[in-house]
Amino acid sequence: xxxxxxxxxxxxxxxxxxxxxxxxxxxxxxxxxxxxxxxxxxxxxxxxxxxxxxxxxxxxxxxxxxxxxxxxxxxxxxxxxxxxxxxxxxxxxxxxxxxxxxxxxxxxxxx
Amino acid sequence: xxxxxxxxxxxxxxxxxxxxxxxxxxxxxxxxxxxxxxxxxxxxxxxxxxxxxxxxxxxxxxxxxxxxxxxxxxxxxxxxxxxxxxxxxxxxxxxxxxxxxxxxxxxxxxxxxxxx
Numbered sequence: 001x002x003x004x005x006x007x008x009x010x011x012x013x014x015x016x017x018x019x020x021x022x023x024x025x026x027x028x029x030x031x032x033x034x035x036x037x038x039x040x041x042x043x044x045x046x047x048x049x050x051x052x053x054x055x056x057x058x059x060x061x062x063x064x065x066x067x068x069x070x071x072x073x074x075x076x077x078x079x080x081x082x083x084x085x086x087x088x089x090x091x092x093x094x095x096x097x098x099x100x101x102x103x104x105x106x107x108x109x110x111x
Numbered sequence: 112x113x114x115x116x117x118x119x120x121x122x123x124x125x126x127x128x129x130x131x132x133x134x135x136x137x138x139x140x141x142x143x144x145x146x147x148x149x150x151x152x153x154x155x156x157x158x159x160x161x162x163x164x165x166x167x168x169x170x171x172x173x174x175x176x177x178x179x180x181x182x183x184x185x186x187x188x189x190x191x192x193x194x195x196x197x198x199x200x201x202x203x204x205x206x207x208x209x210x211x212x213x214x215x216x217x218x219x220x221x222x223x224x225x226x227x
Binding site for chain 2: 004033040042044048088090097098099100102103104
């Protein structure tokens with residue numbers, strides 16, 4: 001089945017730093033989504049991408065749909081303590097509404 | 112609160128017992144999904160419904176698992192004869208599939224199952 005590989009698996013940064021993480025796939029996706037999950041909670045949708053090459057922002061978050069349709073990137077600028085959590089990429093292929101998730105990137109911020 | 116709600120949030124049971132989880136989706140959403148998430152992993156697809164029809168089931172969904180959405184609104188996920196390997200967070204999500212939207216999934220807070 002489809003596999004999504006996220007990197008890095010974990011990040012330890014200082015408050016105020018910018019963060020970059022990415023997700024790659026062996027298959028072509030037509031939708032990429034980025035979610036954030038806090039401990040004991042369900043994933044919360046951050047950004048959705050629908051076109052190859054699309055660049056979308058949501059506050060300090062920016063995500064891009066790779067031109068090959070096999071990757072996506074999420075950037076967080078000027079990190080703050082509430083950015084701590086696990087970030088998941090998820091993708092769906094044409095005609096399929098179910099999402100395939102990556103393994104997650106765990107973000108830890110030192111104040 | 113108009114989000115996806117799940118009940119119970121936590122369930123501890125002994126091996127061999129049956130458990131049932133309930134999910135109430137966002138009211139206007141026509142698709143409902145069940146995912147399973149184990150520690151350190153991303154959510155894994157189990158099954159989904161469009162209205163009351165169950166359209167797809169993952170191979171992860173063994174015969175001990177059954178999901179229903181009888182009236183196209185809330186859904187239940189039952190696990191019979193639980194095993195320790197069933198311990199996980201069970202996530203429900205809903206989406207609205209239509210000509211002018213893209214079916215983004217909105218998740219509930221999950222039901223955490225611990226099988227002793």
